[in-house]
Amino acid sequence: MEKFTTHTGVGVPLRRSNVDTDQIIPAVYLKRVTRTGFEDALFAAWRGDPSFVLNQEAYSAGSVLVAGPDFGTGSSREHAVWALKDYGFRVVLSSRFADIFRGNSGKQGLLAGVVAQEDIEILWKVLETRPGTEVTVDLEARTATADDVTVPFQIDDYTRWRLMEGLDDIGLTLQHADDIAAFEETRASWRPKTLPAKHWPTETVEPARAVG
């Protein structure tokens, strides 16, 4: 994972609240089996609308999304983070994120910074008054700066440390493989195992057919 210290890129004001993951990437795009190439799927339902912010030239190369509250609600699909990253976003700022989305972001190197709604409004004003304005996001200082405006953002210490070190989650956990093995020794025998498989006798499932 790439290390994140500071990032500077065009800020994109997304004046919508409750942007759920179905809006970020509709379910139809979830059928892919690869990890990259989701840039075309980002905000797919809105990309056909010429007035949509990413369709305006000044914002089209944006990499810092400044969104309304409750960003990333709904389904747990990590594709939402991939789509944002594949499009080129490195940072999303909002006054409130859905838990799963925020967790997914940290794991993929997308910075999800929590900014007070009044500061979001100030950033929106700057970015809308001067389209194409760059925002500098300083993870060390936990600030976002657009022109002469600097606002603080919140991110938990652990996620910040991991982003700054570019550390892979699984590798970190496997440093504690002995603890895991020790825990497994104490696991009660009533706790379930999927193998060997047990199930009721197999029965034939008749295929349903279209009616009429």
Place this chain on the structure above:
Amino acid sequence: MAGTLAEKVWEAHLVRRGTGGEPDLLYIDLHLVHEVTSPQAFEGLRLAGRPVRRPDLTIATEDHNTPTLDIDRPIADETSRTQIDTLRANAREFGIRLHSLGDADQGIVHQVGPQLGLTMPGLTVVCGDSHTSTHGAFGGLAFGIGTSEVEHVLATQTLPLQPFKTMAITVNGALPPGTTSKDIILAVIAKIGTGGGQGYVLEYRGEAIRKLSMEARMTICNMSIEAGARAGMIAPDETTFEYLKGRPHAPEGADWDAAVEYWKTLRSDDDAEFDAEVVLEAADLEPFVTWGTNPGQGLPISASVPVPADIADESERVAAERSLEYMGLEPGTPLRDVKVDTVFIGSCTNGRIEDLRSVAKVVQGRRKADDVRVLVVPASARVRLQAEAEGLDVIFKDFGAEWRNAGCSMCLGMNPDQLAPGERSASTSNRNFEGRQGKGGRTHLVSPLVAAATAIRGTLSSVADLDLAEDVDLTTFDGSPLDGVGAPPITETVVDLPMPVPAGAR
């Protein structure tokens, strides 16, 4: 120290306590896998040369993409077929048990776990699907995870997690006839909002919850995520034990006794402190329906479509205006006058046997409204077999409904079961987001009873709008165990499944 149910389960799975802002490392008892959120996780393992640590705590099924017609023929949609083929190849390669389309144990992942007796009290259960909260109905900590967490659990059988806050949701009293657990949860979400549960594990308690069957409890916990919560839980009791006993993977003999003894300790202590509490009176509830494009935009069915101009809060007003425009609804229209095109009965929220039984009770001997399409999609192949054994399929067909094979189906329209642009549905599923059931589709979330009444009348309706015979009892659905369609009790392990021989199973 007194603890909540959630805290007790958390503590029992602590592999390593985090220090200095580092998260706790929790052991995962059961990992459910499906075709949509797993391919990139397996790809990640392969790229890093990592095995699956515990194939014997992992189970996979095909559900999101599977067709509900012609399941014996090749899947027409190429990308759906690719995802399913990829899951099959990954299951073979990594030694994961898989229930494929056509197998009697195939179905929606959140039905498969409970049905096989793998979902139990006191577990940690995860799946790359937000509706994993369903399994919390058994008194475990169950939550949805993203694909990189799927990879993490496959590789380590653990997850680094920050502690959640706890919220008690107490539902007092008894539900009025014609209302269900779906109405409880829609009312809860309307009350606390789609972000109201954010950061919390919700524990549902109170007399009304205790009276619910196991399946009705699953419906409530299932939709916890729609209030923004990470998980929902209900303390286990006799209803839970009764449901579990005798299922294929339920503990047996001394293990059963030890388990039940432990499970009985899984309740929030009387003096446990919650970070927040919400109280509802069940007697005040009516059947709930949603009018907007998030699950919090719900109202009792006797209400009318809201008038945005009357909403004081500006962001709520703007959201309501946007929702109504998308939904094609006139402010002030009585909800009962809203005409629907499609009724969808199914999903991990309300596609279980008792849901189908309740619908059958209402529609038996009737015909659906002429221009309404009615889809009945059981949550799993076993549910379908059970319904057929009870003759419910005949009731549905005589009613004019389409009786389909199992899967997620129109809940999210990843298979061919979709709404056309502008088409309006009454749906027993869990999300009314824009475009979820098909591009331009308009969704009203409802209970199975409201779905049944709506299918009969063609407009959003409750069973109170029907001249139901007085002896039709709609107050109790017992959640009788899915009994394996008359199968004999389990005496031995059956291994004749189309699944891989686990290389690393222990």
